[in-house]
Amino acid sequence: MAHYAEGEMLKTLTKPPITKTQLVMYSGASGDFNPIHTVEEFAVKAGLGGVIAHGMLTMAFVGQMLTDIVGENGTLVDFGVRFKGMVRPGDIITCGGQVTKVQDEPGGQRVFASVFAQTDKGDRVVTGDAEFTTYAI
Amino acid sequence: MTVEEFTAFVDKPSKPVKHEVEKGAIRKFAQAIGDQNPLYMSEELAKKSRYGGIIAPPTFARTFDYGVIEGLWFETEGLIHGDERFHYYRPIKAGDVLHCSRRLVDVFERSGSLGKMTFLVYEQTAADEAGNPVVKTKSTIIYRGA
Numbered sequence: 001m002a003h004y005a006e007g008e009m010l011k012t013l014t015k016p017p018i019t020k021t022q023l024v025m026y027s028g029a030s031g032d033f034n035p036i037h038t039v040e041e042f043a044v045k046a047g048l049g050g051v052i053a054h055g056m057l058t059m060a061f062v063g064q065m066l067t068d069i070v071g072e073n074g075t076l077v078d079f080g081v082r083f084k085g086m087v088r089p090g091d092i093i094t095c096g097g098q099v100t101k102v103q104d105e106p107g108g109q110r111v112f113a114s115v116f117a118q119t120d121k122g123d124r125v126v127t128g129d130a131e132f133t134t135y136a137i
Numbered sequence: 138m139t140v141e142e143f144t145a146f147v148d149k150p151s152k153p154v155k156h157e158v159e160k161g162a163i164r165k166f167a168q169a170i171g172d173q174n175p176l177y178m179s180e181e182l183a184k185k186s187r188y189g190g191i192i193a194p195p196t197f198a199r200t201f202d203y204g205v206i207e208g209l210w211f212e213t214e215g216l217i218h219g220d221e222r223f224h225y226y227r228p229i230k231a232g233d234v235l236h237c238s239r240r241l242v243d244v245f246e247r248s249g250s251l252g253k254m255t256f257l258v259y260e261q262t263a264a265d266e267a268g269n270p271v272v273k274t275k276s277t278i279i280y281r282g283a
Contacts, residue, residue, distance in 0.1 A: 001238055008179065015171060020149040021168065022171070025169035026169040026170065028165070028169070029162070029165045029166040029170075029200065030169070030199065031202070032168065052251045056196060056199055056218070056221070059192060059196050059221060060172070060196045061170065063195035064170065064171075064174075064194070065173045067172075067174065067194070067195060068174075072161060072176070072187065075225075076195055076225060078222070078223065078224045078225065079222070079223050080221065080222030080223070080275070081220060081221060081222075082165065082219065083218055083219060083220060083221075101184075128222075136187055136216075
């Protein structure tokens with residue numbers, strides 16, 4: 001069973017570059033058809049300089065980083081993020097985090113961590129926190 | 138809409154919307170986010186897991202329709218998604234029948250570099266047929282309209 005210590009960095013996840021096709025796929029899969037994510041002319045007119053990714057897509061990447069480290073033996077309990085910047089097609093997102101607190105419990109550990117997502121240009125586009133256990137609940 | 142007008146809707150629940158969670162919808166969502174986790178796609182492997190079947194990725198709950206709060210309508214163009222939080226009681230599974238509803242839990246105003254902004258905090262609940270919550274979501278939406 002995984003064992004965590006306060007201050008420990010979580011294993012990062014780097015995703016392939018975001019594509020416009022992926023934004024269309026995410027719109028369809030999520031039901032969020034806001035044209036700022038898919039229609040170039042609309043996004044330009046809205047003053048965004050082009051289409052931007054759904055904040056929830058970046059959050060989904062952070063979710064994947066968490067489920068990858070929590071694994072099948074653990075349980076993700078809670079996870080929240082704040083959206084801080086725009087993500088565009090071509091951006092390469094890396095997600096990571098750091099353990100802020102650990103509680104020993106009968107079945108294993110309850111772990112509290114800070115989480116983030118950043119672009120390859122170094123912009124922290126998402127910051128947040130998560131709580132998970134190393135055992136099944 | 139003004140803060141006072143929004144505040145009148147605080148705690149008024151939407152009419153719940155019933156969702157049947159389909160494995161195909163989960164697979165399409167996992168493909169869109171590029172997550173190859175077999176628990177989302179492979180019935181064979183998922184069956185052998187402790188979940189006993191296909192589950193959904195953690196942010197999938199945001200794809201549900203949580204219903205309309207009667208009388209609350211405003212222009213949604215230009216809204217900014219401020220933050221989002223999920224609290225899990227158990228994973229969402231393919232085949233789940235979930236009743237999804239939401240309510241506005243807080244409204245407040247702040248002045249920032251973009252001028253006056255109204256913060257709308259919603260809580261969304263997906264509950265099973267017995268009424269037990271499966272996932273609760275809290276979202277802050279920033280409204281800059283008049």
